[in-house]
Amino acid sequence: MKFLEDLENVLKDRKAKLPEKSYTANLFRDGQDRILKKIVEEAGEVIIAAKNGSRPETVHESADLLFHLIVLLVDAGIPLAEIVKELETRHR
Numbered sequence: 001m002k003f004l005e006d007l008e009n010v011l012k013d014r015k016a017k018l019p020e021k022s023y024t025a026n027l028f029r030d031g032q033d034r035i036l037k038k039i040v041e042e043a044g045e046v047i048i049a050a051k052n053g054s055r056p057e058t059v060h061e062s063a064d065l066l067f068h069l070i071v072l073l074v075d076a077g078i079p080l081a082e083i084v085k086e087l088e089t090r091h092r
Contacts, residue, residue: 004070004080011074027071035075038068 011024018025027035042065049057073080 007067008070008074008080011071015074024071027068028075032072032075035068035072039065039072042068 014022014024015028018029027038042061045061046058046065049061070080073083
């Protein structure tokens, strides 16, 4: 799961620096509504892929969904560690 922490740090950097040719920086520039629309879009694509029984497509679309969810969390200032802690609490 170290990769997710690394990705979170990259996204935090993109939000702070807003490089011109960065897809992620454009999401941050466009604001929460655009990020939320991407999450809805990707969630729909996960559902369709799963319904179609396509494992590769489900994996691909799930990665897109998780990426955009992490973008939202970074935008909201919510660390992934807080989400993990919540999941751990629920598991006990």
